[in-house]
Amino acid sequence: MNPTSSKLIHVDTASGSYDVVVGTDLVSSCGERIRAAVPKADAAIVVSDTNVAPHYLSTTVASIVDAGLPCSAFVVPAGETNKNLGTYGQILQAMAEASLTRDSVVVALGGGVVGDMAGFAAATYMRGIRVVQMPTTLLSMVDSSVGGKTAIDLAVGKNLVGAFLQPSLVLADVCTLATLEAEVFADGMGEVVKHTVLASPALFDELTERPVSQDASNEHLIDVVSQNIEIKRDVVSADEREHGLRQTLNLGHTLGHAIEAANGYTLGHGHCVAAGLCCIARATEELGWSEPGLARQIERCTAAQDLPTTTDISLDEIYRQATHDKKRHGSTINVVVPVCIGAARIQTITLDEMRTLVELGCSARG
Ligand SMILES: NC(=O)c1ccc[n+]([C@@H]2O[C@H](COP(=O)([O-])OP(=O)(O)OC[C@H]3O[C@@H](n4cnc5c(N)ncnc54)[C@H](O)[C@@H]3O)[C@@H](O)[C@H]2O)c1
Numbered sequence: 001m002n003p004t005s006s007k008l009i010h011v012d013t014a015s016g017s018y019d020v021v022v023g024t025d026l027v028s029s030c031g032e033r034i035r036a037a038v039p040k041a042d043a044a045i046v047v048s049d050t051n052v053a054p055h056y057l058s059t060t061v062a063s064i065v066d067a068g069l070p071c072s073a074f075v076v077p078a079g080e081t082n083k084n085l086g087t088y089g090q091i092l093q094a095m096a097e098a099s100l101t102r103d104s105v106v107v108a109l110g111g112g113v114v115g116d117m118a119g120f121a122a123a124t125y126m127r128g129i130r131v132v133q134m135p136t137t138l139l140s141m142v143d144s145s146v147g148g149k150t151a152i153d154l155a156v157g158k159n160l161v162g163a164f165l166q167p168s169l170v171l172a173d174v175c176t177l178a179t180l181e182a183e184v185f186a187d188g189m190g191e192v193v194k195h196t197v198l199a200s201p202a203l204f205d206e207l208t209e210r211p212v213s214q215d216a217s218n219e220h221l222i223d224v225v226s227q228n229i230e231i232k233r234d235v236v237s238a239d240e241r242e243h244g245l246r247q248t249l250n251l252g253h254t255l256g257h258a259i260e261a262a263n264g265y266t267l268g269h270g271h272c273v274a275a276g277l278c279c280i281a282r283a284t285e286e287l288g289w290s291e292p293g294l295a296r297q298i299e300r301c302t303a304a305q306d307l308p309t310t311t312d313i314s315l316d317e318i319y320r321q322a323t324h325d326k327k328r329h330g331s332t333i334n335v336v337v338p339v340c341i342g343a344a345r346i347q348t349i350t351l352d353e354m355r356t357l358v359e360l361g362c363s364a365r366g
């Protein structure tokens, strides 16, 4: 049997360029690739979490050591509730105890939580050292590992402290997706559907006809993941610091975040984004802001991935949560309007218009 071929995606940004490799067996071969991407590296530390480490940490460290780079490891407790100042401080402490220098490299092995937190530690240790992202969830492959945003949460809100640090290399090994919980895999598909609505009618149609499941072939997973990374790459390269275009990546997120908060964060982020995407499409189509038939198209694709297209949360509660959104500037809110499959635009709306969007979009019941 032929080995599965990998895809190479080059990302150019104003603050540097890097490669994203999407393929198989990248965990076991990461050492040479990291050495090539960070040739001056004198040492590495792999940061992972308690769910990921038992599967992939020893292979990662062994590959880096085999490539001739001294390597230590630090394992953080899994989960968003640990993406905080305390864990961040422990990572920095471990980096200092491992005597990392300004030439050393942090390897983030895990989902978006590890990627954001290890990335922020790299961005701030000795005023910034290099980071290599090794995303192990679908969401972190298609979303958080590309673009250079790093962050931790404060008790009052998510991602309130952070920095921009472009990675030196991203290695997305689709074999790691096999050990994900089904719900976590599906969360990633919520962002995948969002990306295709923004920028890829061809992939949108393909996903509707041929939904992606966790046991898809490696070739199919590599294809879908790499196309999504290209979509995110094209947006963030054009707008590295989120002044305009990058805001379109928030499609489905104003109502999605409201649904997520109203559910007390018990329903996964990607599930809430999927429902939020269907809600906003129903509302904007009704208002004549989107192409006729768009909402039905998005609902079909979303349902095909076994993601929700509606929510049971009351309209009052969604409105209350949506108007707390951080994008609120005074008495207006920026929302991303899906115009047709392949195009979206930012629209500034009033609180009354937000009320209308919620009423038109969120009253459907599953
Ligand atoms: N920086 C950005 O641009 C950006 C973009 C989107 C999201 N994010 C952040 O990403 C985070 C969410 O990321 P996520 O959905 O990957 O969550 P996560 O990192 O918490 O991973 C989800 C769960 O899966 C486990 N896991 C990860 N990989 C695994 C594997 N291969 N096998 C078995 N279990 C595995 C984790 O331990 C965790 O329990 C949030 O904190 C969010 O703010 C950042």
Ligand SMILES: [Zn+2]
Residues within 6 Å of the ligand: 191, 253, 269, 273
């Ligand atoms: Zn999201």
